[in-house]
Amino acid sequence: MLDYALLAALAAVLRTGSFDRAAQQLHVTPSAVSQRVKLLEERLGTVLVVRGQPCTATPAGLRLCQHVEQVSLLESELRDSLPALAPAAAPATLRIAVNADSLATWFVGAMAAAPGCLFDLVIDDQDHSAEWLRKGEVLAAVTASAAPVGGCSSHALGSLRYIATASPDYLRRHFPGGVTAQALAAAPCLTFNRKDRLQANWLQAVLGTVPSPPTHWMPSTHAFVDAALAGLGWGMNPEHLVAGHLRAGRLVELMPGRPFDVPLHWQQSRIASATLAALTRAVLQAGRAALRPAAAA
Amino acid sequence: MLDYALLAALAAVLRTGSFDRAAQQLHVTPSAVSQRVKLLEERLGTVLVVRGQPCTATPAGLRLCQHVEQVSLLESELRDSLPALAPAAAPATLRIAVNADSLATWFVGAMAAAPGCLFDLVIDDQDHSAEWLRKGEVLAAVTASAAPVGGCSSHALGSLRYIATASPDYLRRHFPGGVTAQALAAAPCLTFNRKDRLQANWLQAVLGTVPSPPTHWMPSTHAFVDAALAGLGWGMNPEHLVAGHLRAGRLVELMPGRPFDVPLHWQQSRIASATLAALTRAVLQAGRAALRPAAAA
Incomplete structure (x- = not known):
């Protein structure tokens, strides 16, 4: 197995944008966070964090961070079914790509109807949001294209x-x-x-x-x-x-x-997650209520 | 002097995001646009355009594009004072950095009060918009910091x-x-x-x-x-x-x-442009009407 203490430090730096804030979130010293990220970078032989204001991810860093968030999501569901496990520090975060016009019109309603998780929204054009899924950087996306991205299922939402x-x-x-x-x-x-x-x-x-x-x-x-x-x-x-x-x-x-x-589709990773399934139900319901029915095939 | 036919081709590719659309805008063939951009890249010995959907600028490409837009702005003002010159194909475009919350509350009114130019808005946090000015990528910015960026003048707007x-x-x-x-x-x-x-x-x-x-x-x-x-x-x-x-x-x-x-400031490049001066007047008026007076010094 991977060393999740190191990976959690990396994810916290990229999520909060700073080593200091990551340290605060993890209740360790900034120097501990820095050592963990450095160790991970040495083991992988590649830079994972672009140090700056804010700190940002290299492509490899982003891929690892995405993995940590998927594992966190699965862990939070495991904790729900095995309450004897210590509770998680924070609810899982779902990273989702959505087009700006959906966010401005109907998507917030769907998020509110699927509580129990945190959202990390990436805003991109509906013609480009599938790319985020393809790269594994988001777990689900509102896209213009119906053709499912590998490892994802696709649902018609209707037309904006x-x-x-x-x-x-x-x-x-x-x-x-x-x-x-x-x-x-x-x-x-x-x-x-x-x-x-x-x-x-x-x-x-x-x-x-x-x-x-x-x-x-x-x-x-x-x-x-x-x-x-x-x-x-x-x-x-x-x-x-x-x-x-x-x-x-x-x-x-x-x-x-x-x-x-513009016909829109909801594409979601086929990762077996009850949280993602609940969000999918809420998105399909809110989308289909707000959008015009897709033209009959 | 630089070869502005080549530079105009570069700017059109970066502005429209595609060689085909640049060709249409310049009324030449896509192959002519491609040759001009390639020639410019060979002369400079560096890549200027990242070919993709859409085409995007390398840092050097962005810097050249910014130069072309500054020259276009000055040219459009020259044409106003010397009508015997052939009219420009399109009004000049001002590239401006603005924070999302100003854009959502008072900035559109300022843009509408300064007509006669096109706007290319970059949205960034007020703590980071000065960076765009510093890199020469925008001509003016709404920033949180009062300290003028080199070559710029700074005006207090009031607090959001x-x-x-x-x-x-x-x-x-x-x-x-x-x-x-x-x-x-x-x-x-x-x-x-x-x-x-x-x-x-x-x-x-x-x-x-x-x-x-x-x-x-x-x-x-x-x-x-x-x-x-x-x-x-x-x-x-x-x-x-x-x-x-x-x-x-x-x-x-x-x-x-x-x-x-949050106190906001308007920083504008000291380039001698009547269009930019008119925009500055409109921004100061709209900003000061909508924002809370800056605390007395």
Whole structure:
């Protein structure tokens, strides 16, 4: 077996971002933590922690940390069924990848319905979250792709509906002659980050071509809505977040009746964990209640 | 002078994340873009673009891209004063670092009040945003530190007030005997990410010591509020976002009358740019209207 005292020190450093805070969490001295991590690095012949403010993981460090968290999860379930074992210091932490728009609309409800564990959320685009699963860095993910990652099972959640929205004033300024392909090529839009293809995919769907409009880069779901309200640009916003603004006339649809649906899936590691199974049930229930039913096959 | 046709190709690849989209933006073929970037890499003897989905910058690529954007900004202002020059293809893009809580509360208003440019936002903790300025990767930043970064001027904005909040139900479950140091050490809290010291700093201020409570990691301002509402944990939330919830009783203060104020500063590169100066005026006005006055010196 691996030396879990060393591994726990590594995980605490990476979880808290510092040797001092890890020491406090483990009730040992910072020098003990430092020695354990060094010993582990010597045994493996590779650096595991990038010392800094905060300390971060090398790829090997991250992989080990993920292993420690999986073992902790299994241990916490073992303790539930064998109460004679000493209780764990803290509940297990589940590392999950979720897209920002799901987190802003329906995912917190699912987390709240699956209590008894701590969450470590990684936010990434739904087209890239499967990569975190593939690398073994998260135990489950909300992804755009249905194809199960190796060792994972995949469940359809339904579609998150997006609406291309802008403020009425913005529309008057940039589309005086209507929402034409030419005007769309010149009017500033909003893009979440370099991974975000939503605006491009919607333009492709409605125009059959993708112009390269000037763009703001705005990596926050709520700032996206706020920026549309403030007239900085148009963007694809989740219908949950703009329905009230559309009704009140603070936002308008760029092309009424042309929403864009993004099917989402829940992929979870097949590790035999009751906690993960309970979270999966809560996610499927919350997701299916909030999202539009997946198109019939 | 540098070869700006090559530099523009590099910047377009890094801005759009792909050679194809860069080609479309520059109205040339993808192979022309690829040749220009390769030529630049050969001349410099270093890789500038990490080819991938999306393409990302090496440190040298990022530095060059930043230079191109500064030159574009100056060019766009030159064009304003010399209209005989051919107009620029797109407005200049300002790359700015801002903390997530400012973006969620007052910063979008400042951006909307300084029109005429595009924004490329980098979101980072206020204790770390100055680092982006120091590396020359952004032109301005909202930071916690007043000490000006080299080549930058610093302006006090006022303080963002945080309140330690939780749901009434959470408080009943985890603090049946009151908000004691012992209960605070065991009750799950919320932490934004490994850089976030707000909860620890508040605990230090109110307890004189920092226990290591179990924590959820929740890297989103609005998810922080939603998670507090859902009873997942307590967290330091900006007063702007929780005032309504506190009035309605959906959230309660963990320790009434113990807010935590974080002074913020606007640091901007001293590059002679009218656009940046206009943004600075808008940021100071919006920030000072929304934030609490800085304590008298």
